[in-house]
Amino acid sequence: MxxxxxxxxxxxxxxxxxxxxxxxxxxxxxxxxxxxxxxxxxxxxxxxxxxxxxxxxxxxxxxxxxxxxxxxxxxxxxxxxxxxxxxxxxxxxxxxxxxxxxxxxxxxxxxxxxxxxxxxxxPGYAVGERDVVHRVLAERRDVRRGFLDRPIADDVLTRVLESAHRAPSVGLSQPWDFVLVRDLATRRKVHDLAVAQRDAFAASLPADRRSAFDGLKIEAILDTPLNIAVTCDPGRGGRHVLGRHADPRTTWFSAAIAIQNLWLAARAEGLGVGWVSFFEPGEVGAVLDLPAHVELVGYLCVGHVEEFAAAPELVRSGWAARRPLSWAVHQEGWGQRGLPGEQPSPVIVDDAAAAAGVVRAAGAQVVRLVVVEATDAAHLERAEALVVQVGGERPEADFGVLWRPARTIDEAVELGVEVARDLVLQGVGTIHLEVVSDSAVAAGLARGVRLGALACGAVTDEPGQVTHSSA
Ligand SMILES: Cc1cc2nc3c(=O)[nH]c(=O)nc-3n(C[C@H](O)[C@H](O)[C@H](O)COP(=O)(O)O)c2cc1C
CATH class of the missing domain: 3.30.420.180 (CobE/GbiG C-terminal domain)
Known part of the structure; x- marks a missing residue:
């Protein structure tokens, strides 16, 4: 004080x-x-x-x-x-x-x-000025609708690009470039790619999720006067880029931060930005004639808008929910969750109980959670199944498998709580739980799933019985 x-x-x-x-x-x-x-x-x-x-x-x-x-x-x-x-x-x-x-x-x-x-x-910032920075961060939105038929003035766009270009980057390698795309014929080609990916994604969804997805707009490529492809040249800066040697991912992080800078600066200028990632990046690269060593990081649709929604479109449509900050902050090491100044909760079960009421399962989506010791291809063929693998080696990248290699039963419970909570945030209201493995760790994870679901008001049931209900 x-x-x-x-x-x-x-x-x-x-x-x-x-x-x-x-x-x-x-x-x-x-x-x-x-x-x-x-x-x-x-x-x-x-x-x-x-x-x-x-x-x-x-x-x-x-x-x-x-x-x-x-x-x-x-x-x-x-x-x-x-x-x-x-x-x-x-x-x-x-x-x-x-x-x-x-x-x-x-x-x-x-x-x-x-x-x-x-x-x-x-020093140098009044409280009001600080608050504006936080306001821009809070009021930045991914915008897909409501674009105005108004060109973007060159000085406005230059300011936005300058802010993007001021982003931090590993070893000051500045691996990004900005490809400004206004030509309608080019945008149509990119749009066709997004439509194809949209169809492919829709086809991968279980029926209930698919009908929710059908109502969502996922791009504004033809609705905006300007598209910006932000690229990354992973080799920029040569051999001795400071800080990149141990973690090459930092190059792509740097390019992503440039996009965030752009997004925020655009918000302050009244420009809506919508990030489209429904692409195989190389296909967009071919349309834009990117050299082979340059990769697409983000494709942005940019235009003036009258207003910015108060909450993300995916939240307003009920597709997904925001994750409470207290779930994301760990003190000193993983698992001691709590906000600064709060007594961290070392036991996620207590934390799960405390979270009751913070997030309430509102989604109607049903997921079949199959807890296994090691991945079995048979489970992956079911579109509604999400396999949770509690042991073995990291599986091949596949979003149908959550690898949660618990070392202890307590940890398994914790991971189970997290699995359930994350699913609730993605619109799941009911979890059919199928425990294939008979290990104690798998049982612990299933227990955690039940606890996490219960805390968030989701229903879990297991073959033949309903164990918890939100009522
Ligand atoms: C890497 C990345 C890719 C995204 N891809 C898409 C996309 O293809 N289509 C879409 O509608 N939104 C996309 N978004 C926007 C997110 O849906 C949006 O950021 C999120 O729902 C939170 O909303 P907000 O940005 O308004 O806060 C993407 C966002 C990021 C960061």
Missing amino acids: TLVLGIGLRSGTSYRELRDLVDAVLAGLEPQEVSQVVTVNGRESEPGLQRLAASLGAPLFTATKLELSQQPVPTPSERPGTTNVAEAAVLLSGAELVVPKRKSARATVAVGRFPHEPLTAA
């Missing part, structure tokens, strides 16, 4: 007088840092006040008379028409008043304490 000093003073008040007054007031408090001094507009040039702020190491801020007069001060000035600057300045800064106005001959001081927030968020 830090303190704020609100100070009112007559012109010519000496440093000594101010210092004595402030010292007397602070003497009654626990020693704490003064993070700012606030006064009324015009008094910031007073040498005594400037010296005081400098001696405290605190920046000096000002507020207008009008702003100050609007503060509900506890000790209004005795003289009508004059403002209690000291208290008003504290309140205006957002601090809680801890010492009401004290007077010397020519000055007044009041002290406030910031429970959380000072006027500045970081």
